[in-house]
Amino acid sequence: MRITKRLLAVLIGAWLPIALVAWWWSTSADSTNPYFPPLATIWERFIELWFSDQFLINVVPSLRNLAIGYALGCLIGIVGGALVGSSPKATAYLEPFIDFQRSIPAVATVPVFIVLFGLDFEMRIAAITFAATMPILISTIQGVRDTNLVQLETAQVFHLTRSQILWRVRLPAAMPLVFSGLQLGLQIAFVVTIASEYLGAGFGIGAFTLIAADSFLILDAWTGVILMGLLGYVINIVFDATERISLRWYIGQQKLS
Amino acid sequence: MSTEISIEHVSMEFRTPEEVKHVLDDVSYSVTPGHFVSIVGPSGVGKTTLLRILTGLTQPTSGHVAVDGVPVKGSPAGLAVVLQDYTRSLMPWLTVEKNISLPLLNEKLSKAEIKERIGASLEEVGLSGVERSYPWQLSGGMQQRVSIARALAVRPRLLIMDEPFASVDAQTRFDLEDLVLKVKDDFGITTLMVTHDIDEAVYLSDEIVVLYGKPAKVRDVVPVDVGASRSQIETRNSQRFADLRTHVYAMVRGLE
Incomplete structure (x- = not known):
């Protein structure tokens, strides 16, 4: 029963993408416009390109950059956010800066990292890390700051140390909010992964797509765009699954109340 | 295993920009080791404030609290709470x-x-x-x-309970009361409980502290002499139980 229900939910959600692809497929079938080749042709080229060693050359480096940058961002965001959020003083000192920072689009900071790190691997990792860190930091600060008083005092009365209270009570209690920051951070990190390859990179999925477009390899550029979309989608699915497992206690509790 | 608690001349004021709220006034009381003591009083009289002082979560404005002769600074060793x-x-x-x-x-x-x-x-x-x-x-x-x-x-050597059974249904409440009596028999932990329920206070306690007034003072300390073993049916139906309950109730309502 649960599986058929799940399947039905997926189908209900999928009608629009399916309809759009079908519409694209049929209306582009006879296209002779070089900028808008038939979707069937794009798909053929897609299979040819991305089921070859091109995947290793262009996709793996991008995903590796994303993974390293995002992991660093999670670490800095969660640890830093927990430390800042547990101290009212640190929050007061840092909040104005963080509020200012959050109003700058992450992509706009890429040039700053080019100035600092040049056009290499380090620049890309730094830019992705920074982009991922900010939303995670903000949501962790909020979550840790607003720990429920009963939980906090229970831990105090049972003689937990300050650091035990932070890592074993305040941070776990904040996880539902932290996860919203983790999701936003991942989405922004993905965008910056692609954008960071627009300058000075010879390979990577963003670089590949841009170079293909500049070289009038329109078909290749289209496959790059589609691949980015699919990658983003798959990354989100993996994230949702991780969240569901990690926050099982929270989801279960919400369902009951 | 059990612990002596002494509360000496404890007063508590909460200062807000608008007013000074005087909650506890010169409260003194000593808990005999191994005893089960209930603190009762009208709503908002400061029962929970007194418990918070005992757990070390709040410092009194004056006076002091000691557990086994050691002044309370932070949560005392051997303390457990049920909220x-x-x-x-x-x-x-x-x-x-x-x-x-x-x-x-x-x-x-x-x-x-x-x-x-x-x-x-x-x-x-x-x-x-x-x-x-x-x-x-x-x-x-x-x-x-x-x-x-x-x-x-x-x-624990000291157990503090703040209205532990206020959020459960009546039947469960009786079961939990008897559980607490069993724990008391098994371990003899010195226990302090705040409750609104006067019947419950009489049923469980060796002694009841009645707080009354604004600011609150110890109105009376009532020894509960209904025997060491308690039962929901016999104890609650005894004449002594009814007398004690009426006496405590009258004080909580300011009638006595």
Whole structure:
């Protein structure tokens, strides 16, 4: 029963993408416009390109950059956010800066990292890390700051140390909010992964797509765009699954109340 | 195992920009080791404030509190608490066994010893087989049993309970009251409980402290002489029980 229900939910959600692809497929079938080749042709080229060693050359480096940058961002965001959020003083000192920072689009900071790190691997990792860190930091600060008083005092009365209270009570209690920051951070990190390859990179999925477009390899550029979309989608699915497992206690509790 | 608590000339004022609220005025009382003592009084009289001072969460404006002769600064050693709000007091992301072992983090116990304590505590409160459940998967009464098990797992010398049975249904309440009596018989832990329920206070206590007035003073200390063994039917139907309950009720309502 649960599986058929799940399947039905997926189908209900999928009608629009399916309809759009079908519409694209049929209306582009006879296209002779070089900028808008038939979707069937794009798909053929897609299979040819991305089921070859091109995947290793262009996709793996991008995903590796994303993974390293995002992991660093999670670490800095969660640890830093927990430390800042547990101290009212640190929050007061840092909040104005963080509020200012959050109003700058992450992509706009890429040039700053080019100035600092040049056009290499380090620049890309730094830019992705920074982009991922900010939303995670903000949501962790909020979550840790607003720990429920009963939980906090229970831990105090049972003689937990300050650091035990932070890592074993305040941070776990904040996880539902932290996860919203983790999701936003991942989405922004993905965008910056692609954008960071627009300058000075010879390979990577963003670089590949841009170079293909500049070289009038329109078909290749289209496959790059589609691949980015699919990658983003798959990354989100993996994230949702991780969240569901990690926050099982929270989801279960919400369902009951 | 049990502990002497002395409250000496404790006064408490809360200062806000608009006013000074004088809550407790020169409260003095000593708890005999091993006794079960209830604190009763009208709503808002400062019962919970007094408990918070005893747990070290709040400092009194003047006077002091000592446990076994040691002045309370921070939570006293050997203290365990059971609070009314079990949904918050138990950590929802931890399973029952992890909740119970949370206060044991700083006691140097081996894994086997911790497991032993969890098992023994759950057995004492009549809850076996829920080790891997989350608290929110259990009924309110069961959650409060977990909360009592957590308190017992630290082998406390002093147990403080703030309206522990106020959020469960009447039947569960009787069961939990009898559980607390059993714990008292088994371990003889010095216990202080705040309650609104005067019947419950008479049923469970060796002594009842009545707080009354604004600011609150100790109106009376009533020894509960209804015998050492209590039963929901006989004790509650005895004449002495009725007399004590009427006496305490009259004081709480300011009629006596």
